[in-house]
Amino acid sequence: MGKRKKSSRKPAAASAARRREPLDTAFTCLYCHHDKSVTVRLDRKEGIAQLVCRVCDQRYQSKVNHLTEPIDIYSEWIDAADAAQKADQAPRRPTASSSRAVPAAPSVGSDDD
């Protein structure tokens, strides 16, 4: 058979020596789909996380605690964007006068452990 390509390079494992990582981490943007254009900056002193896409300038801000990782903020952002999109798409019906109490929107999972 032919030669095999050397293509089995493994991505750097997380188990490698513990490096001092910067608090910035890059992710793919939900909106413009650029790879690593989204940066999450955790300011643990202030308790604030800021997510920003340097390509399309999407922004998101959230609170952090000592356990929060950039990926958490990123997934929060995805959830928030998702929820916003759904809310946007929801048909807005004129509110007919009705005596029925409208049930509150289902609480969006914040305790899905």
Ligand SMILES: [Zn+2]
């Ligand atoms: Zn973007």
